[in-house]
Amino acid sequence: KNEVEQSPQNLTAQEGEFITINCSYSVGISALHWLQQHPGGGIVSLFMLSSGKKKHGRLIATINIQEKHSSLHITASHPRDSAVYICAVRPSGNTPLVFGKGTRLSVIA
Amino acid sequence: DAGVIQSPRHEVTEMGQEVTLRCKPISGHDYLFWYRQTMMRGLELLIYFNNNVPIDDSGMPEDRFSAKMPNASFSTLKIQPSEPRDSAVYFCASRPGRDNSPLHFGNGTRLTVT
Numbered sequence: 478k479n480e481v482e483q484s485p486q487n488l489t490a491q492e493g494e495f496i497t498i499n500c501s502y503s504v505g506i507s508a509l510h511w512l513q514q515h516p517g518g519g520i521v522s523l524f525m526l527s528s529g530k531k532k533h534g535r536l537i538a539t540i541n542i543q544e545k546h547s548s549l550h551i552t553a554s555h556p557r558d559s560a561v562y563i564c565a566v567r568p569s570g571n572t573p574l575v576f577g578k579g580t581r582l583s584v585i586a
Numbered sequence: 587d588a589g590v591i592q593s594p595r596h597e598v599t600e601m602g603q604e605v606t607l608r609c610k611p612i613s614g615h616d617y618l619f620w621y622r623q624t625m626m627r628g629l630e631l632l633i634y635f636n637n638n639v640p641i642d643d644s645g646m647p648e649d650r651f652s653a654k655m656p657n658a659s660f661s662t663l664k665i666q667p668s669e670p671r672d673s674a675v676y677f678c679a680s681r682p683g684r685d686n687s688p689l690h691f692g693n694g695t696r697l698t699v700t
Contacts, residue, residue: 510689519693520677563629573619573642574689578628 483564483577490584496551498580500564503545510574511538511549512563520563523549554584592678592692600700604666607695609678610659615690616683620653620663623675623694632676635661636683668699 480503490496500509511523524531524538526547531538535554540547551558561581565574591610599605611618619634633643638655646653650669655661665672678692 512691520679520691522688522690525688565629573631573634576629 481577506566510565514561590692602667607663611680615680621677
């Protein structure tokens with residue numbers, strides 16, 4: 478069974494800090510997703526990656542397939558980044574995603 | 587593109603009542619997923635459809651839960667009879683058929699069973 482573990486569970490940062498959220502999984506995958514969920518809101522897909530690194534604005538996602546590990550980085554964090562960040566993996570092709578429990582991020586001005 | 591549309595946004599009902607949640611996926615998406623999210627367990631897959639056919643319903647908690655997809659543009663998740671432990675946010679999501687395409691979520695239905 479593929480387990481997806483995220484750390485930390487909760488994170489509080491000061492505005493401007495560099496933030497890292499980690500995700501580890503236990504079996505081979507075809508892709509890894511990072512999702513963002515704002516309080517009271519829906520869920521938005523941030524990144525989907527199967528190797529290397531992707532960047533979008535202040536967000537960077539990296540994955541190390543050999544180590545079965547991914548990180549989501551936020552540079553120059555801002556209070557509007559406060560949300561739950563969820564890591565999810567797809568074991569193969571068209572199988573459903575397996576989700577981590579999320580990391581709750583609060584960025585304080 | 588209006589995205590995945592779910593209704594209602596909020597539902598409060600009494601134990602024992604029937605609850606029906608609705609979802610309209612993005613046009614052209616071949617896959618539709620129903621998820622439940624709670625504080626304790628996070629996001630859990632309940633059931634998913636491919637081209638309107640249920641593929642895996644092993645996540646459906648028990649016989650009180652049922653889901654249908656009568657056509658490509660509509661799906662329902664029904665709970666009958668509802669229980670307080672069913673209180674959660676229920677998300678519908680859809681995606682195209684090609685491998686590893688991103689998932690698009692609806693805004694969810696917050697269900698409270700008293």
